[in-house]
Amino acid sequence: MVTAREVAQLCGVSVATVSRVFNRPATVSATTRERVERVARDLDFSPNESARALSRQQSAMVGLVWDTDHRRPGWRHPFLQDLLLGLKSALSSHGYHLLLLATSDDARDRHPGVSLADPIGYVSMTRRHHLAGLVLIDSGTDADAFTAFAQSGLPCVALDVALSGPRATHVTSDNAGGAAEAVRHLAALGHRRIATITGPRGNAPATARTEGYRRGLAEAGLPVSEDLVVGGDFYRESGFVGMRRLLARKEPPTAVFAASDEMAVGALLAARAAGLRVPADLAVVGFDDIEVASLVDPALTTVAQDKPGFGTAAAGALLAMLENATTPEPVLLPTKLVVRDSCGARR
Amino acid sequence: MVTAREVAQLCGVSVATVSRVFNRPATVSATTRERVERVARDLDFSPNESARALSRQQSAMVGLVWDTDHRRPGWRHPFLQDLLLGLKSALSSHGYHLLLLATSDDARDRHPGVSLADPIGYVSMTRRHHLAGLVLIDSGTDADAFTAFAQSGLPCVALDVALSGPRATHVTSDNAGGAAEAVRHLAALGHRRIATITGPRGNAPATARTEGYRRGLAEAGLPVSEDLVVGGDFYRESGFVGMRRLLARKEPPTAVFAASDEMAVGALLAARAAGLRVPADLAVVGFDDIEVASLVDPALTTVAQDKPGFGTAAAGALLAMLENATTPEPVLLPTKLVVRDSCGARR
DNA sequence: GCTACAGATGTAACCGGTTACAAGAACGGA
DNA sequence: TCCGTTCTTGTAACCGGTTACATCTGTAGC
Secondary structure (H helix, E strand, O other): OOOHHHHHHHHOOOHHHHHHHHHOHHHOOHHHHHHHHHHHHHHOOOOOHHHHHHHHOOOOEEEEEOOOOOOOOOOOOOOHHHHHHHHHHHHHOOOOEEEEEOOOHHHHHHOOOOOOOOOOOHHHHHHHOOOOEEEEEOOOOOHHHHHHHHHHOOOEEEEOOOOOEOOEEEEEEOHHHHHHHHHHHHHHOOOOOEEEEOOOOOOHHHHHHHHHHHHHHHHOOOOOOHHHEEOOOOOHHHHHHHHHHHHOOOOOOOEEEEOOHHHHHHHHHHHHHOOOOOOOOOEEEEEEOOHHHHOOOOOOEEEEOOHHHHHHHHHHHHHHHHHHOOOOOOEEEOOEEEOOOOOOOOO | OOOHHHHHHHHOOOHHHHHHHHHOHHHOOHHHHHHHHHHHHHHOOOOOHHHHHHHHOOOOEEEEEOOOOOOOOOOOOOOHHHHHHHHHHHHHOOOOEEEEOOOOHHHHHHOOOOOOOOOOOHHHHHHHOOOOEEEEEOOOOOHHHHHHHHHHOOOEEEEOOOOOEOOEEEEEEOHHHHHHHHHHHHHHOOOOOEEEEEOOOOOHHHHHHHHHHHHHHHHOOOOOOHHHEEEOOOOHHHHHHHHHHHHOOOOOOOEEEEOOHHHHHHHHHHHHHOOOOOOOOOEEEEEEOOHHHHOOOOOOEEEEOOHHHHHHHHHHHHHHHHHHOOOOOOEEEOOEEEOOOOOOOOO
16 A cells, blocks of 8 residues: 555655645646656555545545335335436546445444434434535435434435525426326326326325326316325335225226326236226326336336436536535426327327 | 544543543443443544544445446346345444445546556555455456455455455355256246247356256256357347247247346247247246336246345355454355246146 | 745644553452 | 552554645745
C-alpha cells in the first residue's frame, strides 16, 4: 500500500504538495504537478479513503436506505436492478460510491448509538460513516425516519415519496398523470363503468394513482362511483380478490385499472376464473410495466415507469446538492401508456 | 457529533478506556464499563467509522463487485433483490455493510491508481477503502479481475463461478445436478429424444448445466445426440431461435431442457408459432424459476435455485473468513425441480 | 533599492479513533 | 514485609490524509 508520504519523498516534495496535486491542482506549479502525477502513477498510489474521509469530515459515499417492509414480506421492488445500475454509474462518474445501509436487531445490541429517536438505526449509521448524502427508497415503514433525515440537513433524495427539507428533494413517477391517461384510454374505448383496484392505504404512489383515476374519469366526463373503487395492496392476490368483489357488484365494471401490474395479473386470473374473456368482456390496464406484463395472456396494457430514468434522476438531483450546493426541484418522471392486448384497443 | 473524547471526559476516564469498552470489554472493570456504556448511550455516541477504519487498517465494509457485461446489455440478474437482502441482513448482524463498488471511465480519469493490471479499477477501490472482503457476482467479463482479487489474499466469495485462492471460495447452485434431474424427469415421462438449448459459451453455470444434461441422459440410459444440442445465450430470443432450429431437424425432439427460463419461454413461443401444443407435442423444462415461470401458459416446469440461500451462504462464507480466519469449502446449493404444466407430468 | 504582493511550497496541527507499552493498584505467597 | 503476578487504566504514538498558516522566492511598482 503506497502512501502519499512515499510519493512525496520520491518527488522531493512534502505530503502537503502531493495532497494538493489531487485536490487543488491549480495551486501547484505545472512542473511539480506533472512530476507528482507521474510518480503517483508509477507507484500505483491510491489515496486511503478512510484517512481522506476522516480529515475532510465527509466520505465519498452515498447511503442507500432500502429495507423491506416487515408488514409486507415478499414485496419486490419492480425495478431495483435498473435503479441500482443508474445510480451507480451516475454517482461513480463523480467519484461517489453507494453504501447499502443495513441495520438489524443484532447490530443494535452490539453497537452504541441507536436511540429511540432513531429506532431503525439509520441516522446513526449515516453519522458514523460521514455519508455525503442519502438515497431513500420508499418501503412504507420508514416514513418517520425519512423526515428525520430530511431535517438533518444531509442531502437527501427520496424515491416514490415526497420529501422536503433544506437539502432534500424527491423523484417520483407521474403516478396521477399516468393513471389518468390509462383511464382516459379506457373511456375512449367506450367504457363507461371503469373500476380501480387501489394500492395500500398510506402509500404515496398508490394514493396518487387513485387520484389520477378520479381525475381521468372527470376528464372523460364520467362520474366516480365509490362502488367501483376497491382496496388492494399491490400484491397479485389482492388483485384477484378485488376483481372478484367487483364482478359481484349489481352492475359490474366493463374495465378495470389496477394500480400495479401484479394486481392486474390477479384481476386477469379472477376474470378467467369467472369465465370472462379479456379484453372482450373485461378490459384490464395495469401500472409499472414489470417484466411479466408482456408475457401474460393476454399481454397486459400498462402504464410504464421510466425505470433507468429513476436512477439517473436521483443521482442527478443528489449530485446537484453535493457539487453545486443547490437544492433541485422535485422531479416528476413522465410515464408512458404501453398498449398491449388486455385493454382491447388492438384486435 | 459526539466523540469518544467527550464520553471519556464525562466519565473521568481516558479515551483508551472508552475504546476498550467497545472493542474488548473483558479488559475493562465492570463498574467502569457500565459507566461508560451508560454515558455513551445518553450522549448518543457512535464511533466514527472512518477513524476506526484508519487506525485498524480495515473497514467494516464488504465490497460488492457487480457490473453488467457490456457484451450482454439488458441482462438481468434473475434474483438480485433476494441476493442483496440475504447478504445485507446476514452481514449487518455482524456489523458489516455492503459497498456497491462502481467504476467508470470518468472516475478513472479523475483519480490515480488505475493501472493496466486493473483495468476495471476494482482492485484500487478495494485497497482504497480497506475493504474487509468482497462478494463477486459473475457477469462474464470480470473473470480476470476475479482471479486477481482471489490472489490478493483478501477474503473473497464468488457467486456462480468457481474461484480459488488463499482466502477465496465460492457459492454455486448445483447446476449440473439440477439439469440432470430435469433430464431424468423428462426421460421418466417417456421421452427418448430430449434436446437442450445451452447458455453462452464460457459461462460457468451454462457449462455445468450442459454437463448435467449429458449426465442425466446417461443416467437414464439414453444416448447423447449432438444433433439435439443447440447453443443459446440465456436470453429469450435465443431460446426461440434455438427451438426453431431443433424443430427443423429430421427427427425433432419431443422434449427440451432450456438452460434458462428466459430461453424456455422463447422455446414455448417457438413451439406455439410452429403449431405445436405444449406439453402434448413438446415438453419444456427451464432453469432458474424466475417469476414469469409460473405465469406463462402453460406454466413452466423448471429447476429452481435457492434464491435467498445464495445471499445467506455467501455472507456465511465471508463471515467465516472474517471472524474465524478459516477458508470454508465451496458451497453447492441444492436445486429443486418445480413441476408445473409445461413438462406434461400433471394433466 | 526598497516595499508590496502574488505564487509555490513546507510545517505542523488536526480529524477520531486503536493499541503497544508503561505505570499503578490489588493481591497472594513466602 | 517484600516480591511477583494479575488486573486496570493512562500515556502517547500511530493510522494517512487535509489544510490553515508560515515561509520563501520572485517580480512589479515607485
